[in-house]
Each structure stands twice: as C-alpha cells, then as structure tokens.
Amino acid sequence: xxxxxxxxxxxxxxxxxxxxxxxxxxxxxxxxxxxxxxxxxxxxxxxxxxxxxxxxxxxxxxxxxxxxxxxxxxxxxxxxxxxxxxxxxxxxxxxxxxxxxxxxxxxxxxxxxxxxxxxxxxxxxxxxxxxxxxxxxxxxxxxxxxxxxxxxxxxxxxxxxxxxxxxxxxxxxxxxxxxxxxxxxxxxxxxxxxxxxxxx
Amino acid sequence: xxxxxxxxxxxxxxxxxxxxxxxxxxxxxxxxxxxxxxxxxxxxxxxxxxxxxxxxxxxxxxxxxxxxxxxxxxxxxxxxxxxxxxxxxxxxxxxxxxxxxxxxxxxxxxxxxxxxxxxxxxxxxxxxxxxxxxxxxxxxxxxxxxxxxxxxxxxxxxxxxxxxxxxxxxxxxxxxxxxxxxxxxxxxxxxxxxxxxxxx
DNA sequence: TAGAAACTTTGATTGAAGTCAAAATCACGA
DNA sequence: TCGTGATTTTGACTTCAATCAAAGTTTCTA
Numbered sequence: 336x337x338x339x340x341x342x343x344x345x346x347x348x349x350x351x352x353x354x355x356x357x358x359x360x361x362x363x364x365x366x367x368x369x370x371x372x373x374x375x376x377x378x379x380x381x382x383x384x385x386x387x388x389x390x391x392x393x394x395x396x397x398x399x400x401x402x403x404x405x406x407x408x409x410x411x412x413x414x415x416x417x418x419x420x421x422x423x424x425x426x427x428x429x430x431x432x433x434x435x436x437x438x439x440x441x442x443x444x445x446x447x448x449x450x451x452x453x454x455x456x457x458x459x460x461x462x463x464x465x466x467x468x469x470x471x472x473x474x475x476x477x478x479x480x481x482x483x484x485x486x487x488x489x490x491x492x493x494x495x496x497x498x499x500x501x502x503x504x505x506x507x508x509x510x511x512x513x514x515x516x517x518x519x520x521x522x523x524x525x526x527x528x529x530x531x532x533x534x535x
Numbered sequence: 536x537x538x539x540x541x542x543x544x545x546x547x548x549x550x551x552x553x554x555x556x557x558x559x560x561x562x563x564x565x566x567x568x569x570x571x572x573x574x575x576x577x578x579x580x581x582x583x584x585x586x587x588x589x590x591x592x593x594x595x596x597x598x599x600x601x602x603x604x605x606x607x608x609x610x611x612x613x614x615x616x617x618x619x620x621x622x623x624x625x626x627x628x629x630x631x632x633x634x635x636x637x638x639x640x641x642x643x644x645x646x647x648x649x650x651x652x653x654x655x656x657x658x659x660x661x662x663x664x665x666x667x668x669x670x671x672x673x674x675x676x677x678x679x680x681x682x683x684x685x686x687x688x689x690x691x692x693x694x695x696x697x698x699x700x701x702x703x704x705x706x707x708x709x710x711x712x713x714x715x716x717x718x719x720x721x722x723x724x725x726x727x728x729x730x731x732x733x734x735x
Numbered sequence: 736t737a738g739a740a741a742c743t744t745t746g747a748t749t750g751a752a753g754t755c756a757a758a759a760t761c762a763c764g765a
Numbered sequence: 766t767c768g769t770g771a772t773t774t775t776g777a778c779t780t781c782a783a784t785c786a787a788a789g790t791t792t793c794t795a
Contacts, residue, residue, distance in 0.1 A: 369646050372732060377646040392635035398642060420628055427627040428620055434634040435592035441641050442598060446569050446577040448648035449692030453752065484773065492649030497752055499774055516761080516773060532572060653782065684743065697782055699744055716743060716791080736795100743790065750783075759774070765767090 336415070340407050347388070347400040347408070354391040356410050360384050363406030364481050367398045368489065378490035381482060383467065387433070404481040448492045456491040457501040458530035461511070465521055477520035484516075505530075536615065540607050541565075547588070547600040547608070554591040556610050560584050563606030564681050567598045568689065578690035581682060583667065587633070604681035648692045656691040657701040658730035661711070665721055677720035684716075705730075 338361065341347055347358060347365060365382040379398055382388050388400055388408075420427045447456055468478040480487075484495045491498070505511045510527050512520040521527055538561065541547055547558060547565060565582040579598055582588050588600055588608075620627045647656055668678040680687075684695045691698070705711045710727050712720040721727055 369642060371646065371650060375650045377649045379642050379645055390635055390638075392632045392639060397639050417628075420631070421624045424621045424624055424627060427624060427631065428617075431620070431627065431631055431634060432592045434631060434638065435590055438590075438634065438637060438641065439592060439597050441638065441645075442569060442579050445579055445641075445644070445648060446571065448645060449577045449689070450571060450575045483771095489649070494753060495773080496754080496775085500752095503774075683741095694783060695743080696745085696784080700782090703744075738795090739793085741790100741792075743788105745788075746786085748783100748785080751781095752779105753781085754779070755777085757774100757776080759772100761772070762770090764769090 336409060336411050338407060339410050340405065341402040343402055343405050345402050347402065347406070348396050350396055350399050352396050354389060354394060354396045355413055356389060357413055357416050358388040358400075359409040359411070360386045360388065361407040361409055363402060364404045365400050365406055366403045366482060366486055367400050369398050376489045377492070378486055381486075381490070390434075403483070403486060453491075453493055453497050453501050454504070454530055455532070456493065457487075457498065457505070458527050460487065460491060461505075461519060461521070462524075462528055462531045464519070465524065465527075476522075476524065477514075477518065480517045480519050536609060536611050538607060539610050540605065541602040543602055543605050545602050547602065547606070548596050550596055550599050552596050554589060554594055554596045555613055556589060557613055557616050558588040558600075559609040559611070560586045560588065561607040561609055563602060564604045565600050565606055566603045566682060566686055567600050569598050576689045577692070578686055581686075581690070590634075603683070603686060653691075653693055653697050653701050654704070654730055655732070656693065657687075657698065657705070658727050660687065660691060661705075661719060661721070662724075662728055662731045664719070665724065665727075676722075676724065677714075677718065680717045680719050 341363075348354075348356075350369060360382050362384055365388060367379045367382060367388065368376055369379060370376050381403070382400075389396060391397060420430065447459055451459065464478050464480070465476070468475045482490075484498050487493075488495045488498045493501075502511070502513065505527070506513055508526070510521070510523045510530070512522060514520060541563075548554075548556075550569060560582050562584055565588060567579045567582060567588065568576055569579060570576050581603070582600075589596060591597060620630065647659055651659065664678050664680070665676070668675040682690075684698045687693075688695045688698045693701075702711070702713065705727070706713055708726075710721070710723045710730075712722060714720060
C-alpha cells in the first residue's frame with residue numbers, strides 16, 4: 336500500500352482493465368464513468384477524499400476513472416485486500432455496510448435521473464456538494480465545482496447547455512453566485528433546497 | 536428462517552420500516568421502488584427468484600417492496616444474518632461479491648436512465664428479460680411481463696403512454712408479438728438487440 | 736353474467752430539454 | 766503579453782417524450 340498522484344485529466348484506470356488495485360482517495364476529486372459505443376457518456380459518481388474506488392465483483396474494472404482535479408490516492412493490491420477480508424470478519428462487515436450505503440445513494444440517484452426535472456437535478460446536485468462541504472468545514476456556504484460542465488451534464492443526464500442555462504437561472508434568481516465557473520456561493524440555501532425537491 | 540407468501544399487489548415492506556428481515560425470493564416477482572413527496576415514483580429493480588431483498592446499511596428499509604406477481608419468499612432475521620456473517624468469512628465474501636455485482640448492474644441502469652432514448656430503454660429492458668429467461672429455460676424466445684405498464688414506465692423513467700406506444704412500434708415492425716399485454720414473444724432478437732444499443 | 740373498475744392503447748397537442756450556432760470568457764504556452 | 770484552443774454562456778429553433786383526452790380491453794365482483 337503506497338501513495339500515488341494523478342494530475343488533472345489523467346486516467347486512474349479504464350473499463351476492462353485488469354482490476355489489480357483498489358484506491359482510496361486522499362485528496363482531490365475523481366470521476367467514474369461509462370461510455371456507450373456511440374460516445375454518449377454517463378458519469379456514475381464523483382469520488383471525494385475518503386471514498387474507495389475500483390472494487391469489482393470479477394477480474395475487471397467496469398468503469399473508467401479519471402482525475403478531474405489533481406488527486407492523491409492510497410493504492411492497495413486487490414489480493415492484500417481480499418486477504419484482510421477473509422481473516423478479519425469485522426473488516427468485511429465494515430466493507431459490506433459501506434457497499435450497502437453506496438447502493439442506497441445510488442438508489443437516490445436513480446430517482447434523480449429517472450424522475451427529476453433539469454432544475455431539480457441541478458439544485459439537488461448543488462445541495463449534495465453544499466452538505467458535503469459543511470460537514471468538513473463549518474463556514475461554507477460556498478464550495479468549489481472542480482468538474483467541467485460536461486461532467487455535470489453527463490452525471491445528471493443533461494446537456495452542457497442545459498446545465499449552463501439552469502445555473503444562470505439560479506444566478507438571476509439570486510439563489511447562487513458564480514464568482515468563477517468553478518466556484519459556487521449559495522446565497523439562499525433554503526430556496527435551493529426547495530427547488531431540489533419540488534420544481535416550479 | 537421460514538417461508539412466507541405474498542399475493543399480487545401485497546406489500547413486503549415499506550420505506551422507513553424497521554429493517555428486521557431479509558428476504559430471498561423463491562418464486563414470483565417483486566418491485567422495489569422509492570417515491571418523491573409529490574407522488575412521482577422510481578422503480579429501482581424487479582426482484583426475481585434467487586435475489587436477496589431488504590439489505591440495508593442501517594436500521595431501516597430505504598425503499599418500498601411489493602409483490603407484482605404472487606411471491607414466495609424465505610425470511611431471515613437480520614440478526615441471524617449478521618451472526619452468520621461474522622462467524623463465516625467465506626459467506627461474508629460471497630455477500631460482498633453479490634453486492635459488487637449489484638452495484639455493477641445498477642451502473643448499467645444509470646446509463647439507461649441518463650442517456651438512452653425511449654426505444655433503447657424498452658429494447659434493453661426486453662433483452663434483459665429475454666436473457667434471464669434463456670438462462671433458465673433453453674427454449675424461450677417468449678417470456679412473461681408480470682409487471683404493469685406503470686411499473687415499466689417508472690423503472691425506465693418514462694410514462695405509461697410512451698411505454699405502450701414504443702411496444703406498439705416494436706410490434707408493428709414485426710420484432711415482437713404481444714399475445715397478451717403481459718406476454719412477450721420475440722420474433723427478431725437480433726433486431727431487438729440492435730435497438731437496445733443504437734436507436735434509429 | 737352484467738356492470739364497474741382498472742389497465743392498456745391510440746390520438747392530438749404541448750412543452751422541456753436537446754440541437755445547432757455563435758459569442759464571450761478563460762487558460763496556457765510561445 | 767498575445768494568440769490560440771478549450772470551455773462556458775447565450776440565442777434560435779427543433780424534437781422527443783409528456784400531457785391531456787378518449788376509446789378499447791381485461792379483470793373483478795356483486
């Protein structure tokens with residue numbers, strides 16, 4: 336188990352690669368995604384510090400993983416991981432709980448992709464980032480948006496243009512500020528929370 | 536661990552209930568779903584024989600589960616399950632692999648919800664059912680569709696009308712037959728497979 | 736077995752988000 | 766610092782699926 340870094344835009348692993356390693360994000364943000372043959376892409380998740388990346392039920396990775404911002408990861412050999420699991424039931428139980436929590440958050444995302452409007456998707460996404468931020472730092476009604484508009488679009492099942500337009504609507508309503516394209520300042524968190532659940 | 540049955544339409548558990556039991560489907564089909572406050576619904580999965588239902592990372596169920604066709608389930612106390620896990624690393628490892636496989640199939644469904652057209656969604660859905668069927672019985676270019684159009688719609692992020700219309704298109708193209716609304720006969724599996732990946 | 740209720744299909748129209756196009760802004764290397 | 770390419774924003778228009786409406790079917794049940 337050693338530490339490795341990837342620059343912004345660099346690939347951690349590709350779908351189909353031999354799943355030799357498991358990664359723990361220490362710093363930065365990664366993007367996990369899958370592609371259709373014709374190039375359409377779905378971003379599955381953004382990985383933040385503390386997240387484990389690269390678990391697989393078989394020998395291969397089933398998604399691409401790239402750094403969206405410079406990333407520092409701890410690298411584990413899959414074998415070492417499996418060994419620890421068999422010898423340490425508590426560790427295994429912990430992993431299982433983590434996996435169940437992951438399944439749960441994926442189910443929330445199903446609801447998002449399948450049933451929410453563009454505004455609800457964007458508002459929910461921003462609220463998720465806001466809540467993650469406020470767990471880490473107390474201050475925080477603003478947070479970085481290190482991923483590109485295209486990444487957000489492919490995460491929410493939208494287009495770049497719709498993401499941009501929807502952010503503009505939130506800005507014009509005075510609910511958020513965008514000091515730069517990758518920095519969000521939430522002025523009216525309650526209004527944003529309302530939009531996340533029930534569209535207007 | 537004993538066996539229990541639920542009639543069509545009966546509820547196995549509700550979101551928020553105390554997650555006391557874990558269920559193994561023995562016969563029939565269940566639907567797992569989540570609702571938004573305003574009544575919009577997302578069907579998360581259909582559970583078939585062999586599937587385990589009701590695993591949770593905390594004390595509560597995070598989705599509703601209902602029988603769409605009469606169901607026979609084996610019921611396990613969650614405690615008994617946890618006990619077996621701690622004492623049997625192999626069992627725990629098996630569960631973890633199952634969970635990872637589940638995560639993987641959910642990721643495929645993300646691609647479906649986020650990036651596929653109505654025709655691609657319906658075609659993919661039918662192909663999934665066809666492939667499951669052909670694993671079980673050799674014959675099988677036809678299979679039951681026990682869930683209602685509303686369930687399919689809420690699974691694929693569509694409306695009832697779009698589901699119905701899209702099935703009609705497939706029927707008129709001679710790709711499938713619908714002897715009844717809940718029975719599918721696939722006449723051109725290759726054409727269906729093509730539509731599942733690349734829309735026209 | 737008739738009538739009602741639930742479900743499915745079909746038709747007409749609307750609307751939210753996509754597509755196409757171009758301008759504005761940003762980021763980086765020469 | 767400038768210029769080029771990448772990214773983001775804005776605008777005009779189109780389209781796919783949603784909505785609204787109604788007719789056909791099937792399934793209960795009284």
